[in-house]
């Protein structure tokens with residue numbers, strides 16, 4: 001890493017559990033753990049505490065992302081992905097987990113790594129109202145305006 005890391009103040013509300021940690025140098029996400037055992041039935045969601053509180057520097061946000069391995073293997077995700085941790089928030093970081101598996105329950109144990117925190121700089125916008133927006137190549141095209149899956153194209157096309 002070229003730049004020195006950004007200092008982010010944390011409090012461990014549950015000192016027996018580890019602080020957020022990057023698994024490898026260069027990783028964007030620092031893993032968060034659950035402080036509680038929780039079982040999620042298919043389709044069920046739960047607000048899970050992480051035992052961590054933050055004081056992010058002004059101009060930074062922390063985003064709570066799912067872990068892809070748990071998503072692929074078990075269907076575990078986050079309802080409001082990515083969750084937004086505002087710089088001024090001093091409460092416990094919580095994760096709104098959801099079990100997307102249609103059949104299997106997911107059993108999580110205290111200390112399991114359930115999500116990852118990505119700290120980013122953000123811009124604060126000044127929203128300037130105008131009568132007409134500047135033109136662009138895309139215009140108002142969206143929602144699949146450029147096409148869909150390749151397999152949907154028939155051979156005669």
Ligand SMILES: O=c1ccn([C@H]2C[C@H](O)[C@@H](COP(=O)(O)OP(=O)(O)OP(=O)(O)O)O2)c(=O)[nH]1
Nearest residue numbers: 064080082083084085086089092093094095096
């Ligand atoms: O996954 C999340 C999302 C949010 N938060 C905390 C930190 C965040 O700063 C605060 C508010 O989140 P957000 O703005 O997403 O929720 P809201 O529904 O708009 O609540 P508020 O009215 O408090 O802003 O809740 C979490 O701990 N985990």
Ligand SMILES: [Mg+2]
Nearest residue numbers: 084085086089
């Ligand atoms: Mg809000």
